[in-house]
Amino acid sequence: MPTIRPSVDLSNNYNEISELCHEYSEPVFITKNGTGDLAVMSGESVIV
Numbered sequence: 540m541p542t543i544r545p546s547v548d549l550s551n552n553y554n555e556i557s558e559l560c561h562e563y564s565e566p567v568f569i570t571k572n573g574t575g576d577l578a579v580m581s582g583e584s585v586i587v
Contacts, residue, residue: 542567546576560584
């Protein structure tokens with residue numbers, strides 16, 4: 540199940556979001572004003 544967090548969590552709970560990305564190797568979806576805005580992933584999960 541995808542993890543969805545509000546944009547305020549990027550500054551207030553950065554470490555928690557980082558841990559989620561690293562632990563599950565899946566993106567965390569960030570909303571802005573209740574609408575999807577970003578997907579955040581760990582650098583290790585990105586295939587270059």
